Amino acid sequence: MANWSDFQYEIYLNGLTGAVPRLPADLTRLGEMAERRLGPGPVGYVAGSAGSGATERANREALDRWRIVPRMLRDVSRRDLSVEVLGRELPAPLALAPIGVLSIMHPEAEKAAARAAAARGVPFILSSASSTPMEEVAAAMGDAERWFQLYWGRDREVTRSFLSRAKAAGFGVLVVTLDTPMLAWRPRDLDQAYLPFLYGVGTANYFTDPAFQAGLARPVHEDMNAAVLHFSANFGDPGKTWPDLAELREQWDGPIVLKGVLHPDDARRAADAGMDGVVVSNHGGRQVNGSIGAADALPGVAEAVGDRLTVLFDSGIRTGDDVVKALALGARAVLLGRPYAYGLGLDGQAGVEHVIRCLLAETDLTLALSGCSGPADLHPDLLVRA
Ligand SMILES: Cc1cc2nc3c(=O)[nH]c(=O)nc-3n(C[C@H](O)[C@H](O)[C@H](O)COP(=O)(O)O)c2cc1C
């Protein structure tokens, strides 16, 4: 495959005919563009975070405190961003993070984002709280790599049904999110009294599920309010504990990754429970405000379980140098959150492809200019504290 950074020249060459990209090459600008173009409720929901926003800022600060020390004269003429993750050969160390309720950003929602990921060979992680049923998203993706994110709710039959549907629809990796048994205190949404589920957004997998429907007194379409309330009551379960993972382990024969792990001891427990990976993440600063910046938690987790589990990372990735830093600090690959949701909102599938290509072009160039030919060359000694 061509280098990801060929996108740089594609952009310049298109410029010869007077064309410039529809979206900026600096992905940190997408949020403010989305604010101007899309409604305050939806963009507020995506951009928002928990409490005062301290942890969202800490995510940036934690990455910004590391600086790359580039090395020279190391023959970087042949580069390859591909990595093996959970037994899969990926073209780059990137997956799209699970983001629920994407129809608030664009009518084609998860299907457009999934097609963009598929077109670039990047795994798409579908949220259980998607606005499109998982089977429809799968159908839009052909045989491209897809993972299913589970909100591990109270109703075991719904969980069992979700896992068997996901398996049948070709989702190969199960990502279980641990940090969101309930939504945190989110002032931006509270001030607008905006919650997507109340409009039935994010419930598609539930409302199409026989086990979920069995828990309702009347069919979904006859009493939408009751269905939404039932969804709210079931989506998270704060009563879960580590031994409960055995049930998921029995029901899913592919890799299982626990998302939202920040403490090295929790990472060790994940390994002890027979899990295959963890995502070091604080949910983009949307859950525990005041919690550790995700990149500050990464080295400790990588040190504790790097030899037993696949360590993935998200929360605050915005640029190619962020990807390089996360990999140097011990992540095998990163997940990207808000920037692709903004790309979707601004330009549908093409917007998401733009975001993927910009991030990976910049990653490739940063690697090359730092004296590295691929992810395997990245080690903590490429970085210093600012
Ligand atoms: C609007 C929105 C919805 C999200 N929905 C989910 C979800 O359904 N499941 C999940 O595990 N994480 C969800 N997340 C968290 C992301 O998967 C990811 O951890 C986070 O966005 C990464 O941080 P970043 O946005 O700074 O890249 C959501 C994040 C956003 C912004």
Ligand SMILES: O=C(O)C(=O)c1ccccc1
């Ligand atoms: O908003 C979120 O961060 C989130 O994780 C979520 C949870 C449920 C439905 C949609 C999104």
